[in-house]
Amino acid sequence: MLDVPEIIKQRCREDNNRTETVRHLELSFFDGGIDSLYPSNDLYPAYDLYPADAGAAWLTIGMDQICAETLNLTESLSTGNNIIWGSCEAAKFVLTVADVEDEMTGREFTATLSIGDYKMAYGIYIVDSVTRLQADRRKRKITAYDRMIKFDADVSDWYHAMYPTDDATHTVKELRDSLCEEIGVPQEQTALINDGLVVGKTISPESLCGRDVLKAICEINGVFGHFDRTGTLVYISLQDTGLYPSDTLYPGDDLYPQSGWAAAEELEYYRSITYEDYLIDGIDRVQVRQEEGDIGAVVGSGSNTYVVEGNFLTYGLGSADLTKLAWSIYDTIAGKTYRPAKIVSYAMPWIEVGDGVRAITTDTEIATFVLTRTMSGIQAMMDTVEAKGTKTQGQEFGIQNEIIQLKGKTAVIVRSVDEVSATVTDLEKQTAAQLKVVSDKITAEVKRATDQEVELAGSISVLAGQIEAKVSRGDLIASINLEVNKAGSCITMEAGHFVFKGSNFYVNADGSGGAANGNLTWDASGGLVAKNIKLIMADISGTTNSSSIGVSTMSAQNANIDRLTVNGSSEMRDIVSGDIYADDIQCTQIYSSRAGEWWSDRRMKSDINPISPEAALAVTMALKPMTFYMVGADEKDMGFVAQDVAEIESDLPLYTMLDGFYALPYTSYVALLSGAIQAQISKLKEVLHAK
Known part of the structure; x- marks a missing residue:
């Protein structure tokens, strides 16, 4: 006033x-x-x-x-x-x-x-x-x-200049002094309750409204920002409105409590007045939090709560600092009670917003604050003062900006018939953890990500018949899933590589490992060493990097082997193969009771045609027996040259091509020799009969 x-x-x-x-x-x-x-x-x-x-x-x-x-x-x-x-x-x-x-x-x-x-x-x-x-x-x-x-100007450059590094700090007093200097306005020289609060770099805004910064400063100090008639920024607190005894209770006429509205402007004359039948309940509880659902810090034991939410100056404060801040705000704003009213009166240019006024009606005294006032006219100047308010404080929050937050800790607990969950977030460390319980599922998750790394996450979920654990780093995922259903039980694991540690089975990070208490081991290159291993039934396919498997003794009911080299003695009961191709087969001894037998059942053949003895004799007579050495061989051999056979005019399959080389089916020539002998015997009988 x-x-x-x-x-x-x-x-x-x-x-x-x-x-x-x-x-x-x-x-x-x-x-x-x-x-x-x-x-x-x-x-x-x-x-x-x-x-x-x-x-x-x-x-x-x-x-x-x-x-x-x-x-x-x-x-x-x-x-x-x-x-x-x-x-x-x-x-x-x-x-x-x-x-x-x-x-x-x-x-x-x-x-x-x-x-x-x-x-x-x-x-x-x-x-x-x-x-x-x-x-x-x-x-x-x-x-x-x-x-x-x-103050409606963008002050993001000012903020970044105040906080050139993430570890820079300033007191609230330094911030408001610097802000007013940046805007170019004078301010009242006064001390606010939280001027000494140290604030670090909590946001990284692309744009930042100066008035939002001023609001944040005023909010944590429990004051209002206002320019008085001289153009000076002042910080206004509402007066106390309770009943207080005199500081000195002597003499006796000072004994009784004095009204908190004693200093208010008393309106002896007014044109009209409207007011509510209730008094505003004073604030008796203060909560400071960063977002809806966040626990933050709560002080006071009442139910009429004022919530300070989303004030970037509080980001990153620990529990103790938040509680201290909440108490300081509580001490400033708690207990302010008034009657909502609207009074039209003669002009009172000496009254300022925030002042208290009292109006006497026929049956009561109306005490209220000047929260809004309008002076109209000059010669017939009138004043309209008004204070709105519901009986209890609604959930209205001051500073709500869309800015990039750097620091902040929140703990949000949700309790409803649908879920119970707790989420704890630290924006400075960029970590978040959540535990959530619904009727059919329990989940727990932890996440972390910074500007220099992709998101790291770990989670576990539990259902009635399934447990899944998963960790991820960007697109990399490792998971294990345990599931039981009507089809049976199943464990599914997914990862880039596995590491197992056990006495009977182990796998190292490089891929090497072992099993069977060390009797079976392998190295990272694929080398396999087996000791005292007996294969009752085996299906072995694939090769090592040297294209060979070394075995001292192998016993198997069924073995599919592309190539078999036996250095020692070998006992084989039955070998079944469609084709065996070899450049050179050398055997010291071959023991077989049925060697040289070929399938020749009529039921296994088709398009059967006889070879005439004369044709067989003609081919046989055209063959040119030779002796020769095979290239790369040390022993002389005998037989035919396939190119010579190919020159014989005949429709019979006398030769074949194998890998670009001529080959002769020597065993098939038995049929030719049989026909040639038959032709010779027939001619011999004719000669003998002629004599």
């Missing part, structure tokens, strides 16, 4: 039919802006009115150009249905002027109100828009706001 002499207050209550009660408004525009302040809100006598170094005004608008009753000045601390501590609302100044053609948009001006010979500051404002009226083109409507709108 401004310190205005009672005689001036009385002038405001009276009609303006005398010189000392006539009101005058004046707007002054300066070239360089208003760099210094009014010396005080109480500007009487008049020579203290203007700043000493502002220079001469380039434009002055007096009452001769002002449409007097068009003035409308609205100031607010908090305009919501419930108080939001930390609010920083701009005052709105609306006025219609005539015969002013100068360009005023974006320019700053001072407003002074004179009541007779008394002058008082009426604020410093920045013109937002100038609109020419259609009904009278001489007139222009000016809409302006106080210096709070300067």
Whole structure:
């Protein structure tokens, strides 16, 4: 509340039919802006009115150009249905002027109100828009706001300059001083309850509104940001409203408690008043958290809770620091009770938002705060003060921004008929853990990711017939799944490689391992060593890198082998093979009771045709027996040359091609020899018969 002499207050209550009660408004525009302040809100006598170094005004608008009753000045601390501590609302100044053609948009001006010979500051404002009226083109409507709108600038560069590294820190006092200097506005020199709080780099914003930063600072200090009539940023706290005894209980007339509204402005005259039948319950519990569902820190034992949520200055604070912060806010805002009301009265320019007022009705006293006020008109200036509020505090939160958070710890517990879950998050370490229970499933999950790495995650889920554990790093996954159903039980494992450690079976990270208590081992290259291993039934396929398997003794009922080399003695009961191809087969001894037998059953043949003895004799007579050495062999051999056989004119299959070389089916030549002998015997009989 401004310190205005009672005689001036009385002038405001009276009609303006005398010189000392006539009101005058004046707007002054300066070239360089208003760099210094009014010396005080109480500007009487008049020579203290203007700043000493502002220079001469380039434009002055007096009452001769002002449409007097068009003035409308609205100031607010908090305009919501419930108080939001930390609010920083701009005052709105609306006025219609005539015969002013100068360009005023974006320019700053001072407003002074004179009541007779008394002058008082009426604020410093920045013109937002100038609109020419259609009904009278001489007139222009000016809409302006106080210096709070300067904070609507992007201050992300300022923030990054304040925090050039992640480990940089500043106190709240340093932040607000630097912010006001960055914006270019003066502030009240005062100490706030959490000025000493040390704040690190908690966000990494691409854009950051200066007013959001100011709101965050005000919120954790339990105050409101507001520009007074001199253009100075001030921090407003609501007065205590309870009943308190005198500090000194002697003499006796000071014995009884005194009302917390004793210092409030008493309204003896007012035009109208409307109010609620209830008093606002004072805040008796404060919670500081980062997001909805987060436990954060809670102090106070009541049920009317005020929640500080999403304030980036609190990110990264531990439990103890959050609790200390919550208590400091509680001590500032708790117990503020008032009656929601709207009062229309004579102008009270000495009243400021945040002040208390008392109005006496026929049956009660209405005590409330000036949370919003509108002064309208000049000569017939009226004041409308209002305070809204529900009986208990609703869940309304101050600072809610979409900014990139760097630091923060949250613990969120959800309890409902559908689920019970707990989630703990540390944004600085970029870790999160969650345990969730629903009616048919339990899951636990931990995640971690930083800017330099892909996300790491580990989870386990439990169902009635299945347990699954999984870890992942980006696209890499390792999992194990245990499942039981009607088809049976199954264990499924998936990984890039496996490592097992056991006495009877083990696999190392490089792929080597062993089994059967060390009797079977293998190395990373695929070498296999088996000791005392007996294969009752075996199906061996594949090779090592040397294309061979060394075995001292092998016993198997069925073995499919591409190549068999026996260095020692070998006993084989039955060898079944479709084709055996070999360049050279050398055997010292072959023992067989049925060697040389071939399948020759008629049922296994088709297109059977006889070979005439004459054709067999002709081919046999054309054969040229030879002796020769096979290339690469040391022993002389005998037989035929396949190219010579190929020159014999015959339709019989006398030769074949194998891998690009001629080959002769020597065993098939038995049929030719049989036919040739038959032909010779037939001719011999003819000769003998002729004799």
